[in-house]
Amino acid sequence: MCWKLSKVKKLADYARAEPLAFVVLYKLTHKHTSSSPPSQTTLSTYRFVCAERKMPLDVSTELVLYRDPWEIKKKLTESDVNSSSRLLLPLDCLKAHVFPKMSEEKVRRVKSGDDVEVLVLDMDTDREHQLVFCLWKSGSYVLKSGWTQLFVRGLGLEVGDEIGMFWDEASCKFHFKVLHKVALGTSNAAA
Template identity: 55%
Template sequence: MASLTNAESLIAEKKAKCKRTQKGKKEASGCDAEEVSTELTLVFDPYKVKKRLTQSDLGHLSRLLIGRDLVKSHFLRWMDEETVRQVESGKGADVIVRDMDTGSEHRLVFVFWASSGSYALKGGWIKEFVKRRALEVGDEVGIYWDPSERKFHFSLLHMVD
């Protein structure tokens, strides 16, 4: 209750200051009481791995390539030893990818591709993400590994115009 009182007093102080400095003028400076924003903004961005999709990501190979450095610093270090072993073996590990925009979950394979030196999400990438979400070259996606749920979280961050 004290924080609400503090917030109310801060608003009252701001209103009084605005009245003194603006003499009743209504400007877009935020001094008008109706212009005080209550909108919350996301301070923490979980999508440390962001990728602009290329033709290669949307093509017939049905995989999303992710760079080695990003995977090592943002995914592998949070995965259990068995999952990392499967990924690194070239066989791959079955993983769940939760589409945060639609709430749907999809089973894909996360694997290291020695030929490209990259990691990939494959085995349904085209069907479950590219076609279903109508992804195009230039769209930006974000992905992160949630260690508590032991699954990837995916989001379409920006679409091309």
């Protein structure tokens, strides 16, 4: 399908009028010239046109990796999987990635030592669990009240396993994933 330049201009006008139609794909054609063989009567090139700036943008084939969503990564320690019945969360990660996204009221309650119920979505099983997020007297932040039963025993977590978590601001819950199982030597971080 060959488009004339007038059709491209009409599409660009439409794209300016419709904000969602920001990029327009068009096809340039070159007519047969006396210097080219008759079998090559039409050569086509695909380009993108930025409708707002009227600038052609080449299509990139460069692989771009997206940011790693697992902002809290932790190799489980003995105290995370034993009878302490809690997951110790790294304070620097909470300050950088969780507290700024969590509601002010929840942050205030957690920092004052209250037990705050939070949902944790296990991305491996697609199940939600309700745990308690709190500040211990030692100054450590932990997830408890179900951690051992639902995660350690339920997922067979052991010392050295690596987990990943992040706080989802839109759904107001932690997302959890086992990134690497030491005992099995498997990794599902790309999943």
